[in-house]
Amino acid sequence: MTVKTIVFDLDNTLADFMRMKMVASREAAAAMMGFGAEFGNGDVDAVGEEIFGHYLEHGIESNDAFISFIQKRMPDIAPDKAESIAAAGVVAYLRAKDALLSPFPGVVPTLVRLTGMGLKLAVVTDAPRFKAWQRLHHLGIAEFFECVVTKCDTGCTKPSREPFERALSILGISANEALMVGDWPERDTAGAKAVGMRTAHAAYGAFRKTAQSGAEFDLQNIKELPGIIERINREGERR
């Protein structure tokens, strides 16, 4: 079987989401401390890391991470004061995000090249639908994808079968004609394998590095993809 579709994870596969979140958290710390937040020490970098850790714990997509961080670290603060400080953090965070959320190097030319090869492209992500679309538009790559399946579309997250099967069904192709690319082996690789898709690990984007991704291919750069597909498809035709 030849590969006709590539299914991408979004965060840390197409965009360097974690690095953006880390830098933006530090900017938010600086802004909140500059506006008078007393987080017990004067070290902006340390507070930035703490906020990033709070995000990971509290939910990386959460909208109330700053308020809950302030309440945790300054339990006696009045609600209006907490909001005035959180607002400083959110403004700094959003400014940093706007500057820093960009596609990994090689993403755009690779999407152009894959599209030119006649492949159908899709996204399967555990992000909420509206945030996923905002990110795709922000990155300037929304137009490339024939299908975007989010957490909201099936109510299930990877590695469950549903989001993968939903994408395949919308595109009308069978699992062995699809290759999944993602940074998170336990979710992306395991989930795609379970439905019979081929797999590539986005090692360049993985937040926690893995020795054994379990994927058929390990990508150091997304630009390796077109060559891999060409090789697979040449071999497929030869059989």
Added chain:
Amino acid sequence: MTVKTIVFDLDNTLADFMRMKMVASREAAAAMMGFGAEFGNGDVDAVGEEIFGHYLEHGIESNDAFISFIQKRMPDIAPDKAESIAAAGVVAYLRAKDALLSPFPGVVPTLVRLTGMGLKLAVVTDAPRFKAWQRLHHLGIAEFFECVVTKCDTGCTKPSREPFERALSILGISANEALMVGDWPERDTAGAKAVGMRTAHAAYGAFRKTAQSGAEFDLQNIKELPGIIERINREGERR
């Protein structure tokens, strides 16, 4: 009595909120139409104006204005498609806002000068608390104000007495020691007068121009304020 405090309205008095909203609405229209929204005609400027009008009608601070506009203009659209289009609009809107939401010319030097004259500065706004603080931080002027009273703090909007009285009480000054500056005569001027404050009309920011503001002073530029206060206070001392 001398003037010891200046109370400012926020939107259209310190920042050109309406112009930002108008331009950003047009950018959102362009992005949504570029992403395939069919609003019945191909005129981006006309759709931009329609979105801005929808904002005015639907609530200028609303968070779901784009989704509700899409649903109104494309009633048969699937919810996931509507979100994918709205996301394009929100991203373009936020980018434009980030570039365009800035203080009126003269605001920052005027705030510096008034602070240097020993005056206490406050904000009384009908915006929700978190949005008001985000805007102040975005504008880079949050630090100037000893007190920010929002819609959320009293549950009342101007021209009711509560927000004005709340600000005076926090600052510990009497109404006749305070001057209110705002662009909306029916709310800012009328409300401030009712509690006994002096009034200046921010004519430079008024969305709908008024021949008779009813205020003691009409400002063509916010820079006129320090001179007015000096004159009032010289006369007050002479008596």
